[in-house]
Amino acid sequence: MKALQIMAISGSLRNNSSNTNILKAIAGLAPENVVIHLYEGLDKLPHFNPDVDEKNGYVADFRNKIDSADGVIISTPEYAFGIPGVLKNALDWIVSTGELNEKPAAAISASPLNTGGENALTSLLLTLTALGTIRNKFSSLAIPNIKSKLDASGTIIDNQLAESLNKLLENLLDLIEVKQS
């Protein structure tokens, strides 16, 4: 049986980013028939311009990777009550080409504050709705106080968080299965 391909996108470009570490942790939770690829080109994408038809290079690669994935997981920090510009820029490149249309998706925000980055999550979910993703009420998670849930190397040390991430992944896999059945 062909392995399911999930594309994981972190909204943070930081080294040792908690959001990137969350996605790596989810990759570690994936069952044998699921491969989770961490997208690493967010900082290479040019500024979005609807006048420009980017058929090659990083934009084409980003679009192709999303297109060939069975589902996507995005984990983002909150910057000034919104999602980071680099993440919105990437998502703007696929509005007209529609690679996320009818694609199962999961969304996470993680913050050192006890709000869990809920403004960023709300904003991300609105954009994912505009892009036509398939989600349900179990497809999103705001993670507060993230610094206390990861150790210095970025490993999850909070069992409840590990369980929540597992449930989010299981739900995404269920959505993919329903779509493909």
Ligand SMILES: Cc1cc2nc3c(=O)[nH]c(=O)nc-3n(C[C@H](O)[C@H](O)[C@H](O)COP(=O)(O)O)c2cc1C
């Ligand atoms: C410019 C800037 C603005 C920020 N604004 C917010 C904010 O509005 N809400 C929030 O919860 N955290 C805010 N933070 C803190 C980030 O949530 C924190 O840096 C987080 O760890 C970033 O995620 P990362 O570890 O994945 O890079 C901000 C950080 C920066 C650098």
